Amino acid sequence: MPAGDPLGTHRVIAPKGALPQPAERLDNDFSKVYATEIVVDVQTLNVDAASFRQMEEASGGDPDGVAALVLETVKRRGKQHNPVTGSGGMLLGVVERVGDLAKARGFVPGDRVATLVSLSLTPLWLDRVLAVRPASAQLDVVGTAAVFLTAPIARIPTDMPERLVLALLDVAGAAPQVARLCGPGDTVVVLGAGGKSGLLCTAEARRRVGEKGKVIGVESFPTYADDLRALGICDHVATLDARDPLAVRDAVAPLTEGRGADLVLSCVNVPGVELAAILAARDRGKVYYFAMSTSFTAAALGAEGIGRDVDLFIGNGYAHDHAEHTLSLVRASRPLHELMQRRYT
Structure with a gap:
């Protein structure tokens, strides 16, 4: 199993030498396994407010249009990195696999987690969008993502609804x-x-x-x-x-x-x-x-x-x-x- 760079540069396709966030395209092929990654089954994307609003305006307020724009961006860039606003959001899901070099972080398969790092640098594959929720700027999806060794991630607490936690952690800084x-x-x-x-x-x-x-x-x-x-x-x-x-x-x-x-x-x-x-x-x-x-x-x-x-x-x-x-x-x-x-x- 290759280690992979802690900053995630092993997933950068273009341009060569870039870090994942400013990169134009990331490798979202999850048949490739890296020891520094935590792989997550993605259930919800929490798109940042500026990005969601831009996509709503571009699609005339049609939720299906927003879903199509997200799918198009992920297909083209390997991440949800809005090409207009330059921003992303974060995600909620379940840990599927923990690389050997990431085990010290304390996460195990089955943990429900939210990423505390932007979707604009998170390798992401989407099978489909199940629902678009404009009031919360969230999309229910089926997909897979990778969290790099240096990327913050948190377990979902049990004393709050998950969607509320996701919304709050999106702006936790x-x-x-x-x-x-x-x-x-x-x-x-x-x-x-x-x-x-x-x-x-x-x-x-x-x-x-x-x-x-x-x-x-x-x-x-x-x-x-x-x-x-x-x-x-x-x-x-x-x-x-x-x-x-x-x-x-x-x-x-x-x-x-x-x-x-x-x-x-x-x-x-x-x-x-x-x-x-x-x-x-x-x-x-x-x-x-x-x-x-x-x-x-x-x-x-x-x-x-x-x-x-x-x-x-x-x-x-x-x-x-x-x-x-x-x-x-x-x-x-x-x-x-x-x-x-x-x-x-």
């Missing part, structure tokens, strides 16, 4: 990053605060800033804005489109005495919100872009163009112990748990 970036007394603005990652970021910000801090949510979808108000984790919720930077600026300014926020979090799953996030931040504040729809060119040049000295952070889907951090955050709040369960299961 968000809340721990918020915990690092803000503290007591800070003012935090969350763009797209009513969505999945937005809710987690808002809840974490509320925990971190305390009674003397302030959390401001910006949400364009009225139903999500109402859900956010009902949770009571924001000091103020503005129902407006974050793609309108002047509207965001004008909403945040009076709530911060014209100063701007210490930290702005962008969790919107469409392009065009980079400048709104920058305008909402104070001088020498921090802006964290979690959504994969972000143009980091637009963010960097936008800040320069309006003379804003702010620290820009690229969203990282991984943080130490991020899965347990996020699941514990939701477990700790019955209203948040119930809202997430209602939406994503």
Whole structure:
């Protein structure tokens, strides 16, 4: 049995020398066995929000069209790596085989697991798509995937519905990053605060800033804005489109005495919100872009163009112990748990 590279380069077909994520095509032939891989029978794909929305728009909202696009991408690239958004998602399944060099990770055949690494670097074979679930951006499938030695993976806990766990772990990197970036007394603005990652970021910000801090949510979808108000984790919720930077600026300014926020979090799953996030931040504040729809060119040049000295952070889907951090955050709040369960299961 060949070992295979811990980073998965043995699965790269093109271009030669690339790592799996930026590669154009991966080898998804699972008759090839490698000692560093964990092979998973795939049951559900949780597509990231930006990618799912793009495919919905491209297919005119037809679920069968979304399924066809996923099947086409996997057939052509050997992975679910959206060629338009460049993003993927993650998956849920059952461990089928553990390579000899991967046994120290503690997983055994039959374990129900979720990958904590993007589908954009995960070798994937799909036999068929059984169902498309637009509300949760999930697809029920029959397929096979490989997890590389360096790729994070987690067992599915038994105290939550699996679909909820999958939805939460898809954005598990968000809340721990918020915990690092803000503290007591800070003012935090969350763009797209009513969505999945937005809710987690808002809840974490509320925990971190305390009674003397302030959390401001910006949400364009009225139903999500109402859900956010009902949770009571924001000091103020503005129902407006974050793609309108002047509207965001004008909403945040009076709530911060014209100063701007210490930290702005962008969790919107469409392009065009980079400048709104920058305008909402104070001088020498921090802006964290979690959504994969972000143009980091637009963010960097936008800040320069309006003379804003702010620290820009690229969203990282991984943080130490991020899965347990996020699941514990939701477990700790019955209203948040119930809202997430209602939406994503």
